[in-house]
Amino acid sequence: GESVGLHLPTLSVQEGDNSIINCAYSNSASDYFIWYKQESGKGPQFIIDIRSNMDKRQGQRVTVLLNKTVKHLSLQIAATQPGDSAVYFCAENMGADSWGKLQFGAGTQVVVTP
Amino acid sequence: GAVVSQHPSRVICKSGTSVKIECRSLDFQATTMFWYRQFPKQSLMLMATSNEGSKATYEQGVEKDKFLINHASLTLSTLTVTSAHPEDSSFYICSARATSGEFVWNEQFFGPGTRLTVL
Numbered sequence: 001g002e003s004v005g006l007h008l009p010t011l012s013v014q015e016g017d018n019s020i021i022n023c024a025y026s027n028s029a030s031d032y033f034i035w036y037k038q039e040s041g042k043g044p045q046f047i048i049d050i051r052s053n054m055d056k057r058q059g060q061r062v063t064v065l066l067n068k069t070v071k072h073l074s075l076q077i078a079a080t081q082p083g084d085s086a087v088y089f090c091a092e093n094m095g096a097d098s099w100g101k102l103q104f105g106a107g108t109q110v111v112v113t114p
Numbered sequence: 115g116a117v118v119s120q121h122p123s124r125v126i127c128k129s130g131t132s133v134k135i136e137c138r139s140l141d142f143q144a145t146t147m148f149w150y151r152q153f154p155k156q157s158l159m160l161m162a163t164s165n166e167g168s169k170a171t172y173e174q175g176v177e178k179d180k181f182l183i184n185h186a187s188l189t190l191s192t193l194t195v196t197s198a199h200p201e202d203s204s205f206y207i208c209s210a211r212a213t214s215g216e217f218v219w220n221e222q223f224f225g226p227g228t229r230l231t232v233l
Contacts, residue, residue, distance in 0.1 A: 008155050008156075036224075041205075041227070041229070042226055042227060043118075043120075043207050043209075043224040043225050043226045043227045044158070044207070044224045045224070046221070046223075046224075049221070089157060089158070100146060100148075100211050100222065101148070101160060101163060102148070102160065102209075102222065103160070104157045104158045104159075104160075105157065106156075106157050107156075107157050
């Protein structure tokens, strides 16, 4: 995904609804993808990951979908809660010879309204 | 487990001074650590890859003489911002990748970040 942006897209979600956050990545050689949550003034927090040999992975209240054909990644959060308000980043591992370097997407600000 | 700390959490310095930021893996060994910079409302930008016992690898556009990285042990990497200027003000975040063992392959653990303000 694009790693430089002048502003963060915002997703406003009502408490209890499901959230879907999308991410487009650029490198077809990327073999591992991660979603992170970042609260204001803190470091990124791991949410869920997926390897390129999978197209879906589920965690607690979260699901990641990977579509390699169109280089698209999504994060679904079920029953969104106020504590889910944060910025969400997708990140792609740049391939086996990249020593684990990650490229981060632009991020999406999720705002949960009561 | 898998805790990464950074020190200091916040630092304010005068223009022209140097600032050192520490990144520690508290309960695991990290052969590789990464340093990122994040400006307000923007994404994390990888600055450099820090490898224990060898020279750091810098991303394109990042001045190695400006941002000195030392990875002297398997649990500590330091980033020194030399002759800091106001444009260096940013949120600096490190991450550490576990060498092996109980952690998921290639998983990185992030520190809480250091807010640098240069006056």
